[in-house]
């Protein structure tokens with residue numbers, strides 16, 4: 093009788109207990125919400141950022157509420173192979189564990205939203221460097237280093253723009269289309285490892301990236317076009333990533349999940 097009541101009060105393990113997740117671009121926006129959500133599911137976290145160390149530290153502080161280290165910040169530009177390698181090295185050595193989950197959320201968008209005719213070569217290269225090359229480098233490192241045999245997850249943030257194909261987002265959308273192609277192929281190449289690879293493709297979400305260069309008119313249109321009648325929030329996206337990262341998400345593999353309230 094005593095043993096029974098003891099077992100009934102024992103808390104169930106969290107879905108991502110003892111798993112190690114790297115979230116790139118986790119100092120702000122969607123990446124930040126994903127990092128906090130994965131931590132709430134029990135994961136240990138590497139909070140990657142490019143330059144905003146104070147914001148990254150504040151995300152880590154929100155997770156590190158006890159004396160046990162659960163989140164560490166790490167600056168790395170994902171477009172540099174050496175820095176991506178260091179990111180994984182730091183994760184493994186800080187937590188003495190293989191990495192289980194990579195979420196690549198870091199990306200950039202030209203706030204001027206130029207047409208292709210007005211896109212400079214420098215802007216095109218900058219966009220592809222971070223969004224496509226950065227995603228490639230993170231996926232490549234993850235494919236070689238993520239734990240085999242169950243629970244391994246690669247999740248790239250892409251964009252619903254790949255489906256809605258809007259003027260003014262040519263280089264950005266093309267860079268995200270490249271990532272969607274890579275993820276689908278990666279899922280097949282990782283056959284036998286138990287690692288899944290998927291893309292989560294948000295629609296308009298209220299973050300710095302969305303508001304940069306935004307006009308009142310475009311903002312109004314984004315809300316009007318959405319069947320849910322509002323702008324997406326970062327917390328609309330994070331639970332989808334949480335599901336894909338969990339064991340329950342294992343059967344979703346090689347997919348592009350558009351998370352946009354139904355606008356496309």
Ligand SMILES: NC(=O)c1ccc[n+]([C@@H]2O[C@H](COP(=O)([O-])OP(=O)(O)OC[C@H]3O[C@@H](n4cnc5c(N)ncnc54)[C@H](OP(=O)(O)O)[C@@H]3O)[C@@H](O)[C@H]2O)c1
Pocket residue numbers: 116117118119120121122123140141142143144145147168169170171196197198199200222226249250251252293294295296297298299300301302
């Ligand atoms: N917001 C939207 O409406 C929307 C819609 C569709 C898809 N998405 C996608 O969702 C993801 C997150 O977007 P967001 O809106 O959260 O963006 P955000 O608010 O602009 O945040 C971007 C994050 O990426 C980091 N970052 C930028 N360049 C980096 C680099 N070279 N190396 C490492 N980190 C870098 C930033 O770090 P620092 O803070 O250090 O600068 C920051 O943490 C992106 O992949 C984006 O394309 C967003």
